[in-house]
Amino acid sequence: MIESSAEAEPSATERREAFAADVCEYLQRSPRQLPSRYLYDALGSALFDAICRLPWYRITRAESALLSRHARRILGPLARPVSLAELGCGSGEKLAVFASAAGEAFPTIQLVDISPAALETARSRLKAIGARSIVAHHATYADGLERIARHRPREGSLLVLFLGSNIGNFDPPAAGELLAGIRRSLRERDALLIGHDLVKPEPELLRAYDDPLQVTAAFNRNLLRRINDELGGTFDLEGFAHRAVWNAVERRVEMHLVSRRRQHVRIAAGSFELTFEPEEYIWTESSYKYQASQALEEGRAAGFTGGEQWIDAEARFALTRLSV
Ligand code: AVJ
Secondary structure, eight states, rough: OEEEETTTTHHHHHHHHHHHHHHHHHSSSSSOOOOOOGGGGGGHHHHHHHTSSSTTTTHHHHHHHHHHHHHHHHTTTTTTSEEEEEETTOOOOOHHHHHHHSOOOSSEEEESSSSSHHHHHHHHHHHHHTTTTTTEEEEEEHHHHHHHHHSSSSSSEEEEOOOGGGGGGOHHHHHHHHHHHHHHOTTTTTTEEEEEEEEEOHHHHHHHHSSOOOHHHHHHHHOOOOOOOOHHOOGGHHHHHHEEEEETTEEEEEEEEEEEEOOEEEEGGTTTEEEOTTTOEEEEEEEEEEEEHHHHHHHHTTTTOOEEEEEEEETTTTEEEEEO
8 A cells, every 4th residue: 555645735835935935034044044955856856866876975875784784683672563654765765775674574664755756766666675555745854753643553663764864954952852853753662763974084074065076066056946946036056156164163064055256136936135245155054963972862862761873983874773
């Protein structure tokens, strides 16, 4: 059985209005910003998949290796049968790796993503490996969590996966709230499996976010292209340079789009105009980097009872199973 949960989905118009409102609000902040979730339209999701294959971006490969090597141990203490739900599944590649390596049947697999194109890819990939019941939720994390709780089977337990260092997009207070929200949506004997990219030498971090093939630059600039196409924006894509910065104090990599000159931009959907000075930038994403112990501490602070961790010491990546 394969279904989509379409309950109370905002219409395309409502989605576009919310996008326009966010763009106008965030671009007027100081420094100018754009919410990173808007990076993932169909083209953005495809560019992100390409990033995951770059030699300089090791997160996805390191995590996939941990998932396949430790799948049985990860599932070990959970009550059977285990149902799975992934927040921000993207193309579903890692979930398929995990489900295959586990060598057991899952009554339902729920997928949550903001990109319909990515959801479709994930759905067919899981179908191809024999998943029985797949439920796809086109939703944000918060809405997705609610829907997961409503669609979970009564029997057994639920393992929520939040992989790829997606948690890294959230500043510490927001990350804490998100973890607490996940914890509240779980029941006794459920668990959360979460992937954290760990702090590593700065040159390695910067290469991962500013690659020599400039795929990450395309991924970043695609956000301006999306604003032009969906909101009637007039961004000159050549007028903005991609930049990755390691903010050592906050322990995060920031992606910026830096204006190469003084320029004016109009956004028809918001009847909105702004001027960029040379060097003025838009901050489009944060990728927080963690210490392994921090993953366990934040889990405990969010109400989880304990954790077990698997670490790729070479790529500096941690998978943590937090128990309820
Ligand atoms: C999907 C948010 C985990 O921050 O590493 C990759 C996105 N941005 N290259 C990350 C991303 C630039 C990625 N996350």
